[in-house]
Ligand SMILES: [Ca+2]
């Protein structure tokens with residue numbers, strides 16, 4: 609009975625840490641990226657086998673089969689999160705440049721001030737999108 613409880617406890621822990629793993633994160637490094645796409649591609653080409661649990665992570669559209677639909681979904685997730693990341697970087701650069709201009713007193717009041725507000729709002733939106741993409745609830 610004691611042994612059973614011990615096992616049960618450790619199994620509970622395993623399950624809760626598994627919950628943190630994102631669907632599509634096949635190599636379990638916390639990110640869904642091209643490495644995971646390559647793994648899934650190899651699986652579909654029959655070059656690699658996944659165990660039952662890993663297959664569940666690979667079944668992105670949850671239709672019970674791991675196939676090219678899941679690969680396409682994964683590629684989309686990777687591309688979208690890349691795009692979101694690039695947009696954050698780009699806007700951050702523009703925002704920093706505008707702020708520096710303002711700090712140095714080079715900003716034209718009116719035009720550049722309004723631009724800063726717009727870029728700041730865009731940047732915040734882009735960061736929100738990026739967080740949503742990379743920690744995908746959808
Ligand atoms: Ca991964």
Ligand SMILES: [Ca+2]
Pocket residue numbers: 666667668669670671672673674675677678
């Ligand atoms: Ca599927």
